[in-house]
Amino acid sequence: MIDDDHASALLEVRGITKTFAGVQALKGVNLTVRAGEVHCVLGQNGAGKSTLIKTLAGVHQPDAGEIRWQGEVVTIADPIAALHLGIATMYQELDVVDGLTIAENIFLGHEHSTGGVLKVAHANRVTRELLNRLGHGDIPPSTEVGQLSAASKQIVSMARALSHDAKLIVMDEPSAVLDSGEVANLFRVIRELTSQGIAVVYISHRLEEIRQIGDRISVIKDGRSTASGLAVSETPTRDLIKLMTGREVANVFPDAVPVPRNAPVLLEVNHLHLRGQFSDVDFTVRAGEIVGLAGLVGSGRSEILETIYGARKATSGSVSVQGKTVSPGSVAAAVDAGMGFSPEERKSQGLILDEPIFKNVTLSTFGRFGRGGFLNEGAERDAARDQISALELRPADPDRPARTLSGGNQQKILLARWLVHGTRVLLLDEPTRGVDVGARAEIYALIRRLASEGTAIVVVSSEIEEVLGLSDRVLVIGDGNVLAETNAGEIDEPGVLDLVMKGSAA
Amino acid sequence: MSEQKSPILAESAPLPGASQQAERPSAVKRILGGSAGRNLGLVIALVVLFIIGTVTAGDRFADINNFLTIIRYASIIGVISIGMTFVITAGGIDLSVGSVMGLATVVASLTAVQLAATQSSWLLMVLIPIAVGCAAGLVNGIVIAYGNVVAFMATLAMLVGARGLAELISGRRTQIVTNTGFLDFTRANLLGVPILIWIFAIVAIAGWVLLNRTTFGRRTVAIGGNLEASRLAGIKVKRHLVMIYVLSGLTAGIAAIMMLGRTTAGTSTHGLLYELDAIAAVVVGGTLLIGGRGTIVGTVLGVLIFSTLTNVFTQNNLDTSVQQVTKGLIIVVAVLLQQRFATRK
Numbered sequence: 110m111i112d113d114d115h116a117s118a119l120l121e122v123r124g125i126t127k128t129f130a131g132v133q134a135l136k137g138v139n140l141t142v143r144a145g146e147v148h149c150v151l152g153q154n155g156a157g158k159s160t161l162i163k164t165l166a167g168v169h170q171p172d173a174g175e176i177r178w179q180g181e182v183v184t185i186a187d188p189i190a191a192l193h194l195g196i197a198t199m200y201q202e203l204d205v206v207d208g209l210t211i212a213e214n215i216f217l218g219h220e221h222s223t224g225g226v227l228k229v230a231h232a233n234r235v236t237r238e239l240l241n242r243l244g245h246g247d248i249p250p251s252t253e254v255g256q257l258s259a260a261s262k263q264i265v266s267m268a269r270a271l272s273h274d275a276k277l278i279v280m281d282e283p284s285a286v287l288d289s290g291e292v293a294n295l296f297r298v299i300r301e302l303t304s305q306g307i308a309v310v311y312i313s314h315r316l317e318e319i320r321q322i323g324d325r326i327s328v329i330k331d332g333r334s335t336a337s338g339l340a341v342s343e344t345p346t347r348d349l350i351k352l353m354t355g356r357e358v359a360n361v362f363p364d365a366v367p368v369p370r371n372a373p374v375l376l377e378v379n380h381l382h383l384r385g386q387f388s389d390v391d392f393t394v395r396a397g398e399i400v401g402l403a404g405l406v407g408s409g410r411s412e413i414l415e416t417i418y419g420a421r422k423a424t425s426g427s428v429s430v431q432g433k434t435v436s437p438g439s440v441a442a443a444v445d446a447g448m449g450f451s452p453e454e455r456k457s458q459g460l461i462l463d464e465p466i467f468k469n470v471t472l473s474t475f476g477r478f479g480r481g482g483f484l485n486e487g488a489e490r491d492a493a494r495d496q497i498s499a500l501e502l503r504p505a506d507p508d509r510p511a512r513t514l515s516g517g518n519q520q521k522i523l524l525a526r527w528l529v530h531g532t533r534v535l536l537l538d539e540p541t542r543g544v545d546v547g548a549r550a551e552i553y554a555l556i557r558r559l560a561s562e563g564t565a566i567v568v569v570s571s572e573i574e575e576v577l578g579l580s581d582r583v584l585v586i587g588d589g590n591v592l593a594e595t596n597a598g599e600i601d602e603p604g605v606l607d608l609v610m611k612g613s614a615a
Numbered sequence: 616m617s618e619q620k621s622p623i624l625a626e627s628a629p630l631p632g633a634s635q636q637a638e639r640p641s642a643v644k645r646i647l648g649g650s651a652g653r654n655l656g657l658v659i660a661l662v663v664l665f666i667i668g669t670v671t672a673g674d675r676f677a678d679i680n681n682f683l684t685i686i687r688y689a690s691i692i693g694v695i696s697i698g699m700t701f702v703i704t705a706g707g708i709d710l711s712v713g714s715v716m717g718l719a720t721v722v723a724s725l726t727a728v729q730l731a732a733t734q735s736s737w738l739l740m741v742l743i744p745i746a747v748g749c750a751a752g753l754v755n756g757i758v759i760a761y762g763n764v765v766a767f768m769a770t771l772a773m774l775v776g777a778r779g780l781a782e783l784i785s786g787r788r789t790q791i792v793t794n795t796g797f798l799d800f801t802r803a804n805l806l807g808v809p810i811l812i813w814i815f816a817i818v819a820i821a822g823w824v825l826l827n828r829t830t831f832g833r834r835t836v837a838i839g840g841n842l843e844a845s846r847l848a849g850i851k852v853k854r855h856l857v858m859i860y861v862l863s864g865l866t867a868g869i870a871a872i873m874m875l876g877r878t879t880a881g882t883s884t885h886g887l888l889y890e891l892d893a894i895a896a897v898v899v900g901g902t903l904l905i906g907g908r909g910t911i912v913g914t915v916l917g918v919l920i921f922s923t924l925t926n927v928f929t930q931n932n933l934d935t936s937v938q939q940v941t942k943g944l945i946i947v948v949a950v951l952l953q954q955r956f957a958t959r960k
Contacts, residue, residue, distance in 0.1 A: 420847060444849030452847055459847065461840035463907060472837060472848040476830045483829050526848065 118177070119144045119308050120165075120196075120277055125174030126332075127160055134160040135171070136332040140310075142277060147299060147309045149319045149341065151353055152329035153545035155515055158312050161329065162279055165310075166198040167191035197270030198279040201286075203262045205269075207255030212236040214254050215269045239268040242305070243298050260291035267298065278302065279310040284318055285543070288405050288571060296322050316346050316546075328352040354547040361550045362578035363557040365399075365597070372396045373431070375565035376448075376534045378417055381426035386412040387589030390426070394534070394565040399556065401580030401597065402569045403605050409589035410569045411453055414536050417567070418450040419443040430534055444473055449527030451520070453538040453569075459523050460511045467493035467507035470525045496525035500555060517541075517548030524555060535559065535566045541575065553579055573602045585609065653901045656952065657916035660945075664923045672930035681926065683809065689922035690815035691873045693915065696893040696900075697822040698866030700914045703897050704826070705859045706839040706906025707759065707766040711773035712867045713889030715751040717882070718781040719744035719871030724790035724881025737796030744871035751777060752864020756857030770860075774890065781883035789882040792875055801876020811873050818869060823911040835859060839906025895942070896921055899949040920945070 122140040126133065135157050142148045152158045163169045165176075167185040175182050178194050185191050191198070205214050212232040221228045236250035245264050248257075254265060263283055270278045280299075284292045299309055299322060313319060319326060319341060326344060327337040335352045372395040381390040387409035394400045402410040415421045417428050422438030429435065430446040443450075452458035460469050467486075470493040471478070478492070479485035493507040502521045504514075511522060520540060527535055540556065541549045556579060560566050570576050576583060577597050585593040585600075587609040593600075668676035675681065695712050702709045722728065723743040732739040751773060758769040792798060803810045826832035834855050837845045846852045867886075874885050898904055899920065900913030921942065928938040 418847075440846060441849050441851050450847055452844075457841070458843045461837055461844055461907065464836070464840055468833070468837075472845070472850070475833050479830070482831065484833055 118142065119179060121177040122161075122165075123175050123177070125161075125164060125171035125176065127164065127169055127171050134332055135164070137174070137334065138329060138332070139334045139337045140327050141338055142308050142310060143325075144276065144308050145303050145306045146324040147303055147311055147322050149311045149313065149323035149326045150329065151313070151316075151319065151326060151349060153353055153547055155545075156329045156353075157332040158329060159281070160332075162198060162200075162281055162310075162312065165191065165196055165279055167196075192273045192275075195274060195276035196279065197273055197275035197277070199263065199266045199270065199281060199283060201281045201283075203259070203266050205254050205262050205265055208253065210251045210253055211240075211248065211257075211265050211268070212250040214265055215239065215250075215272050217269075219272075235272070236268065239271050240264070242271060242301065243267055244301055245298075258291070259286040260294065263287075263295065264298065267302070275307065277308045277310065279312070281312045283311070284313060284315060288407060290405065292318065316349060319349075320346075330354070350546060361553065363554045365581055366397065366557065366561045368395055368397045368581060372398070375431055376417075376567070377429040377432075379427045379429070381413070381416060381428065382424045383412060383416050383421060384424045386416075386421075387586070390584075390591055392584055392591070392594065394567060396533070396563045396565055397560050398582065399560050399566045399568060399580045401576035401583045402567065402586050403573050403576040403583050404586035405571070405609060408586045408609070410586050411538055412589075413586070414450070414538050414567065414569050417443075418448055418536055420450070444530070447531070447533040448536065449473075449530060449532035449534070450536045451523040451527075451538060451540060453542065455516070455519050455523065455543070460519060462512035463510055465508045465510055466497070466502070466514070466522060469511045469522045470496055470507075470529060473526055473530050492529050493525070496528055499528075500525055501551070515545070515548065516543035517545065517552060520544055520552055521555070524559070528559075533564060535564055536569075537566065538569045539571065540568065541570070541572075573605050577602065577605070654910070654912050654916060657900065657913060657920065661916060661920055661923060664920065664927060668923065668927040668930065672927065676927065676930050681930075683812065685919070685922050685926045686812050686815070687809050687877075688925065689918045690811045691870045691877070692889060692892050692896065692922070693815045693918040694818045694866050694870045694873065695889055696896045696914050696918050697818050697911060698863035699890075699893040699897045700822065700900075700902050700909050700911055701826065701835055701859050702766075702863045703894070703902050703904060704839045704906060704909025705835045705856065706842065707856070707859065708770060708894070709752075709755065709860060709863045710767065710770040710890045711751065711755060711777055712863060712870075712893060713886035713891075714774045714778035714781065715748055715864060715867040716871045716874065716886035716889060717884065718751070718777040718784075719747040719868050720875050720881035720885045721781040721785045721790065721883055722747050722881075723871065723875060724792050725784065726790070729792070729794055732794050732797065737794050737800065740792075740794055740797045740875070741800075741872055744875070745865060745868040748864040748866070748868025748871065749861050750864070751867070752861040753857065755864065756860030759860065760853040760856040778883060785881070785883050787883060789880050792879045792881065798876065798879060801873065811877065814869065814873060818866065819911060819915050826909055826911055831855075831858070836907060836909065839903075839909070841907070892921065895946050898953075899946060901953065903953075917949075 118141050120140070120142040122138060124137050124139060125135055126137060127135040138157065138161055140150070140161070150158055150161065160169060164171050165185065167188045167190050176185065177183065183194065185194065206217065209217065215236050216232050221231050233250040237246065240246050240248055240250065243264055248261060254262060257265065267278065283295060287295060302309060311322060323341040326339045326341050326349070328335045328349065330353060374393045374395050376394040378390055378392050382388045390413050392400065402413060404410045412421065416423050419435065419438055419440045419442060427434050427437065430448060433446060435446045436442045456462060461472070467490045471489045475484060475489060478488040490507045496502065497505050497507065500521045502518050502525065511519060514522070537556065541552055544552055556566060556568070568576060568579055577600065580597045583595055583597050583600060584591050585605050585608045592608045695716065699709060699712065723740050728739065728743055755770055755773050758764050759766050801810060805813055826835065834845070834850055837850060838852055838855060842852060875881055896917035897914050900910055900917030902909040902913060924941060924945070925938060928935070
C-alpha cells in the first residue's frame with residue numbers, strides 16, 4: 110500500500126515540523142496526495158491546517174521533515190517556487206483584485222506584453238479557454254472582478270491556478286463563503302479539474318461536504334497527523350470526529366427545554382417588510398424559546414434579522430419588545446429596548462480585534478460602569494471576568510486582544526456582551542461560522558442555556574441541520590417570504606429544501 | 616489568585632477598592648508593553664535633539680528662556696494637534712484646521728467685533744473664535760457623518776472654503792488687534808510661564824483625560840477600531856463623529872485666540888499648512904493613521920520634537936529648506952518604525 114503510494118504520489122509530506130516564536134504549530138505532519146484525487150484535510154481551528162497550507166505554498170519553511178514532489182525532494186523557498194513546481198493555493202480571503210478584469214487578474218504578475226504594451230486580446234482569449242475548462246465559458250473575461258459573486262471569484266482564482274499550469278490546487282475552506290447551490294457548482298468544477306489529472310487538497314471542517322467530494326482524507330490534531338490517506342467511503346463520521354477532537358461527540362444538539370405555556374412574548378415582529386428584500390414577516394418569540402430562520406443564502410434571512418435589529422430600516426411593519434414598539438431603523442433604540450445582535454461576520458462586524466477582551470465585552474455597556482461620562486475599567490474587567498468564567502471563555506485573561514482568540518471564543522465574547530447588557534432578546538446570525546466542531550457543541554449548549562434562563566432567541570444559519578437541531582420553532586424562508594412556520598421536530602432537512610424549491614418555483 | 620476572587624468582587628463591582636485590586640497586575644503589564652514603551656522612543660529622539668542643540672548652539676540653545684520659546688512655538692500647533700489626535704483615532708482626518716483657524720482670527724479681529732468687545736468685554740474675542748471653530752467643525756461633521764462624504768474630501772472642501780471666506784471678509788487685509796484687555800490676557804505670564812503654554816498644557820491634559828478616562832474617548836477608539844462593530848453594539852456612531860469634528864474645530868478656535876494674541880493681528884493667511892504639521896505630529900507621536908489607537912502624550916512629544924528641531928536649525932542659522940528635508944525624513948522614519956511595531960505585534 111505504502112509502496113503503491115510512493116509510485117503514484119504527486120506530493121509527499123513526511124514528518125514536517127514548524128515552530129513559531131516557541132510555539133510548535135506543526136509537530137509531525139504527513140500527507141500523501143495522488144494525481145487526480147480530492148484529498149481532504151480535516152482538523153479543528155488551530156490544529157495546524159493553515160501552517161501546513163502555507164508551508165506547501167512556500168510562505169513558511171518547515172524546521173524538519175521532507176517534502177517530495179513527483180518523487181524528488183524539494184525545498185519550496187517562496188510562493189513563486191511553489192507556483193513553478195505546480196502548486197497553487199486558494200486562500201479563504203481570495204487574493205483577487207476587485208478593480209481589475211478577470212483576464213487582468215489571471216495574468217497578474219505574469220502579464221503578456223510586447224514592449225511593455227499589454228496583449229489584451231491574447232489574455233482574453235487564454236482566459237476564455239481557462240474558464241471553459243472550468244465549465245464557465247459564459248463569463249466574459251473582460252468582466253471586472255469586483256462585480257462577481259464570491260463563487261465566481263473562486264472560479265477566477267482557480268483559472269489563475271490553471272494559468273500557472275498547476276498540478277495541485279490547495280483550497281482553504283472554499284465553501285465557507287458559498288451557499289448550497291454554489292457549493293454544488295464548486296464541486297462540479299473540482300471534478301472537472303480532477304478528471305484532467307489535477308490533484309486538489311480540500312480543507313474544510315464540514316464533514317458532509319467531505320463525504321460528497323473527497324476521495325481520501327487526512328486528519329490533523331494539535332499539529333500532528335492522527336490519520337492520513339483514509340478512504341472517505343470507508344470511514345464513518347464518528348471516527349473522523351474522534352480523530353479530529355480526540356473524543357466522542359454524541360448528540361451535538363442539546364435537548365430542547367419545553368417553553369412554559371404562560372411564558373411572556375418578548376419579541377413581536379409584525380408584518381415586517383423591506384422593499385426588494387423580504388415581505389410580510391410576522392412572528393413572535395416567547396421567553397425561553399429559540400426560533401430558527403431556515404433558508405438558503407440570498408433568501409433574506411440575514412436581512413430579516415438586521416431589520417428587526419434596526420441595522421436596516423423597514424419599509425413597513427413594526428417590531429416590539431416586551432410589548433413596546435421599537436423605533437425603526439435605529440440600532441441604539443433596539444439595544445435600549447433589550448435586543449442584542451451577533452452578526453454574521455464576527456470579525457468585521459462584531460469585534461474590535463486589537464482591543465482587549467474586556468473592552469469588547471463591554472462595548473455596549475461601558476458607560477454604565479463609571480459616573481458622569483467617566484470610565485471605570487476595573488469594574489469593566491470584573492464584569493468581563495464574570496462572563497469569562499460563566500461562559501468558559503478561553504484564554505481567561507480579560508486583557509488579551511480579541512484577535513488572538515479562536516472563532517468559538519470570539520463568539521462567546523459577543524454573547525458575553527449581551528449578557529452584561531441584560532438583553533432579553535438575542536438575534537444570532539450564523540453563530541457557529543468559523544467555529545470548529547468541538548466548540549460548536551459548546552456554543553449550542555450555551556445558546557440553549559440562555560434560552561432556558563428566559564431569553565428569547567432568533568437563530569439564522571446557512572446550515573439547515575443547525576437551525577433544526579437548535580430551535581424550538583422554525584420559519585422556512587424562501588425569496589424573502591415566510592414559506593412555513595412549524596415546530597422544529599415536525600420538519601427535516603429535505604422537508605425544508607422541498608419547501609424552498611416549491612416556494613421559488615411558485 | 617485575582618481570578619478566583621473575581622466572582623465575589625464582581626458582585627460588589629462598584630466598590631473602588633475591589634476594582635483597583637483587580638486592575639493592578641495588568642496595569643503594570645500595560646505600561647511596560649503599551650504606550651509608554653512607544654513614547655520612550657520619542658523621548659529618546661527629543662533628548663538626542665537637545666544634545667545636538669546644546670553641542671551645536673551651546674548656551675544660546677540650553678537656556679531656560681529658549682526652552683520656553685520652543686514650547687511657546689509648539690503651543691499653537693500643539694492645541695490643534697490634540698483635536699487632530701481625536702479625529703485620527705476615530706479613523707478620520709481633518710484637513711481644514713489651519714484655514715478654520717485663519718478664518719476665526721479674521722472674524723474675531725473685524726472692526727465691528729473689536730468695537731463690540733471694547734463696549735462689552737474682551738471675552739467676546741475669546742468666544743467668537745471658539746464659535747467659528749465649532750461651527751466649521753459642525754459643518755464638517757454633518758457632511759461626513761450624515762452626508763456620507765469621505766472625511767478627506769469634506770474637510771478639503773472646508774480648507775478651501777474657509778480660506779476663501781476669510782479672504783472675502785478681510786479683503787485680504789491684515790486686521791490689527793487693538794483690544795487691550797484681550798492682549799493683556801494672551802500675553803500674560805503666570806508663574807513665569809507665558810499664558811500660551813498654559814493653554815497648551817490645559818488642552819493637552821483635558822485631551823488626555825477625555826481620550827483615556829471617559830466614555831467619549833472609548834467611543835472614539837471603538838469607532839476608529841471598527842465602525843460597523845461599534846454601530847451594531849448600539850453606539851450612536853454618526854452623532855459621535857459630528858462631535859469629534861466639532862472638537863477639532865474647537866481646538867482650531869482656541870488656536871486662533873492664541874494666534875491673535877501672539878501676532879496681535881488677524882489675517883486670512885494665518886494657519887497656512889498647519890493641518891499638515893498637526894497630522895505629522897500626531898502620526899509621529901504614534902497615533903495610528905487608520906484609527907483605533909491614539910495617544911495624547913505621543914502627540915505632545917511629536918509637536919515638541921518638530922518645534923525643537925526648528926529651534927535647533929534657527930539657532931544655527933541653517934536654511935529652512937534643510938529643515939524641511941529633515942522633517943520629511945523624521946516623518947518617514949517614524950511611520951516605518953510604527954509599521955514595524957504593528958507587524959511585530
